[in-house]
Amino acid sequence: xxxxxYVVGIGPGKKEGMTLEAEEILEKCDIIVGYKTYVxxxxxxxxxxxxxxxxMTMEIERCKKCIDFAREGKNVAFIGSGDSGVxxxxxxxxxxxxxxxxxxxxxxxxxxxxxxxGAVLGAPVGHDFCLISLSDRLTPWEKIESRLKxxxxxxxxxxxxxxxxxxxxxxxxKACDILLEILPxxxxxxxxxxxxxxxxxxxIMSLKELRDRPVDMFTTVFVGxxxxxxxxxxxxxxxxxxx
Amino acid sequence: xxxxxYVVGIGPGKKEGMTLEAEEILEKCDIIVGYKTYVxxxxxxxxxxxxxxxxMTMEIERCKKCIDFAREGKNVAFIGSGDSGVxxxxxxxxxxxxxxxxxxxxxxxxxxxxxxxGAVLGAPVGHDFCLISLSDRLTPWEKIESRLKxxxxxxxxxxxxxxxxxxxxxxxxKACDILLEILPxxxxxxxxxxxxxxxxxxxIMSLKELRDRPVDMFTTVFVGxxxxxxxxxxxxxxxxxxx
Numbered sequence: 001x002x003x004x005x006y007v008v009g010i011g012p013g014k015k016e017g018m019t020l021e022a023e024e025i026l027e028k029c030d031i032i033v034g035y036k037t038y039v040x041x042x043x044x045x046x047x048x049x050x051x052x053x054x055x056m057t058m059e060i061e062r063c064k065k066c067i068d069f070a071r072e073g074k075n076v077a078f079i080g081s082g083d084s085g086v087x088x089x090x091x092x093x094x095x096x097x098x099x100x101x102x103x104x105x106x107x108x109x110x111x112x113x114x115x116x117x118g119a120v121l122g123a124p125v126g127h128d129f130c131l132i133s134l135s136d137r138l139t140p141w142e143k144i145e146s147r148l149k150x151x152x153x154x155x156x157x158x159x160x161x162x163x164x165x166x167x168x169x170x171x172x173x174k175a176c177d178i179l180l181e182i183l184p185x186x187x188x189x190x191x192x193x194x195x196x197x198x199x200x201x202x203x204i205m206s207l208k209e210l211r212d213r214p215v216d217m218f219t220t221v222f223v224g225x226x227x228x229x230x231x232x233x234x235x236x237x238x239x240x241x242x243x
Numbered sequence: 244x245x246x247x248x249y250v251v252g253i254g255p256g257k258k259e260g261m262t263l264e265a266e267e268i269l270e271k272c273d274i275i276v277g278y279k280t281y282v283x284x285x286x287x288x289x290x291x292x293x294x295x296x297x298x299m300t301m302e303i304e305r306c307k308k309c310i311d312f313a314r315e316g317k318n319v320a321f322i323g324s325g326d327s328g329v330x331x332x333x334x335x336x337x338x339x340x341x342x343x344x345x346x347x348x349x350x351x352x353x354x355x356x357x358x359x360x361g362a363v364l365g366a367p368v369g370h371d372f373c374l375i376s377l378s379d380r381l382t383p384w385e386k387i388e389s390r391l392k393x394x395x396x397x398x399x400x401x402x403x404x405x406x407x408x409x410x411x412x413x414x415x416x417k418a419c420d421i422l423l424e425i426l427p428x429x430x431x432x433x434x435x436x437x438x439x440x441x442x443x444x445x446x447i448m449s450l451k452e453l454r455d456r457p458v459d460m461f462t463t464v465f466v467g468x469x470x471x472x473x474x475x476x477x478x479x480x481x482x483x484x485x486x
Contacts, residue, residue: 009358016264019254019354023263083354083368085361091369091479098475107362109354111262111326115252118328119350125326126334127382128390130373130399138483139370147371147397154393155386156373232341236334240381 002104003030003070006077007093009084009110010038012196015045017116022108030074033066035059038081041197059089063096070104083112087133087161114159117192117220120202122234124190124222129157129237134164134171148175152182157228157237160221169214172221176211179223183207188224190235191215204235245347246273246313249320250336252327252353253281255439258288260359265351273317276309278302281324284440302332306339313347326355330376330404357402360435360463363445365477367433367465372400372480377407377414391418395425400471400480403464412457415464419454422466426450431467433478434458447478 006025011017018026026032031050032039039053052065062078069076084090090107097105118125130151134144151158158179163172179187185208193201193216205213207223215221227238249268254260261269269275274293275282282296295308305321312319327333333350340348361368373394377387394401401422406415422430428451436444436459448456450466458464470481 011262016267017262019260019262020266021259024259083358083361085358085366085368086372087370087482088366090362090366091482094365094474094477094479095481098477103475107366109358109362111352111354112358115326115328115352115355118326119333119352122337123328123331123333123350125328127330128373128375129329130371130394130397132371140484143398143484147399150393150397150399151373154373154390154397156390156393231337232346234337234341236337238338239330239334241383241386 001073003073003075004104004106005066005070005093006106006108007084007090008077008079008108009082009088010042010079011111012081012113012116013041014196015042017111017196019110022110025108026077028075029077031069032077032079033062033069034079038079041081042079059092060096063089063093066093067097067100067102070102083110084108086112086131113161113195113220117195118222120192120195120200121190121204121222122231122236124224124228124235124237125157125159126237126239127157127227129159131159131161133161134175135162145178148178149182152179155225157225158223160223162217163215163219163221164217172215173211176207180207180211188228188230188235190222191219193219195220204230204233244316246316246318247347247349248309248313248336249349249351250327250333251320251322251351252325252331253285253322254325254354255356255359256284256324257439258285260354260439262353265353268351269320271318272320274312275320275322276305276312277322281322284324285322302335303339306332306336309336310340310343310345313345326353327351329355329374356404356438356463360438361465363435363438363443364433364447364465365474365479367467367471367478367480368400368402369480369482370400370470372402374402374404376404377418378405388421391421392425395422398468400468401466403466405460406458406462406464407460415458416454419450423450423454431471431473431478433465434462436462438463447473447476
């Protein structure tokens with residue numbers, strides 16, 4: 001009989017950031033599959049498990065491996081950091097499974113960086129917000145630019161994922177230049193690095209300062225809306241406009 | 244000595260949806276404070292605790308109570324459903340605390356309905372998305388309308404919180420009419436009701452059908468983008484545009 005595939009978001013990093021449901025699945029499954037970096041994050045917490053890990057850009061192969069393992073009768077925990085859905089493996093896994101008529105899949109949510117990083121900064125995502133990835137690996141840059149413009153025009157708090165990559169280090173600067181056409185220079189912004197991991201760091205700054213701030217791929221960026229303030233060294237978006 | 248205030252997102256409802264960190268705080272704290280409905284959700288899981296609960300629209304009083312309890316030396320877990328930040332109590336708590344110079348606050352994130360409801364539907368938030376609340380208690384309706392328009396123009400997946408309230412039952416219909424000016428009638432949409440609780444239900448439908456669908460305040464609504472499809476009865480947003 002086929003096993004189950006659980007696509008599990010493990011949260012920011014340490015075991016304490018995962019849900020009780022995620023932990024139970026990882027305890028009970030037969031094999032844990034994932035991108036090498038994420039597997040390394042939790043390997044020590046599950047010492048007796050079988051693991052299958054491979055590298056970046058091997059996502060589709062990983063999905064196919066999960067189906068192979070499940071067809072052998074194994075219960076598979078297919079892990080990723082943050083949430084399983086948000087820029088995660090739930091979408092390609094469901095696509096691949098549908099292609100071959102495999103149905104035993106359950107998606108287990110997790111805490112994505114907009115929430116875990118938000119908690120480190122205070123409450124930047126206290127009201128309506130957008131999530132935008134600056135990675136142009138699968139999305140044309142023009143689409144990303146257009147989303148930044150509409151998000152700024154809509155006065156959304158904007159959470160930026162993948163603000164830099166090995167290939168293009170100036171993505172965040174370009175994004176800030178687009179936002180600065182619409183938003184004031186003193187818009188309250190924040191960055192968090194290594195959320196929930198060793199070396200966690202945070203900083204609150206203006207949009208103008210953010211533009212010239214070097215960031216890496218372990219950083220999540222928060223751009224406030226018109227109601228976002230630095231309150232006592234916390235980045236806080238007020239819950240509404242009628243206070 | 245003052246106690247700590249932990250603002251804790253407990254996830255969608257059942258204990259298994261909270262993080263290990265949230266559970267540990269609830270186990271160790273001296274008192275759990277929250278809106279009555281949320282306290283009732285977890286009361287049975289923490290039978291030996293002291294609780295303080297009150298009703299809707301009593302948010303600021305609840306924040307002040309937390310500070311009072313902490314000033315008495317108690318460690319306080321101030322709970323809310325979903326995430327502590329997203330339309331949650333982290334923002335007003337940090338504001339109230341700053342007013343009286345109280346600094347012992349830590350924000351603990353949780354799984355918000357965009358993620359937990361998304362997991363029930365499949366992977367609707369697999370790529371860039373916006374979160375918009377239709378509650379006009381603290382936000383002018385014109386602001387909400389403008390955000391819906393910009394989100395649709397930006398081709399964002401849109402997750403709608405508070406699609407209905409006692410006072411105004413036609414919010415979702417009005418929102419869909421705005422979206423239908425920009426998005427095709429057959430845009431893939433989904434709704435989830437009672438996420439992670441007794442009586443959980445989901446349904447995938449077109450935007451045209453969503454317009455005439457009665458919903459209540461326990462429902463979260465997902466409006467797909469141009470890359471969202473119904474794949475094998477799952478709502479799935481493809482990860483990019485270059486596949």
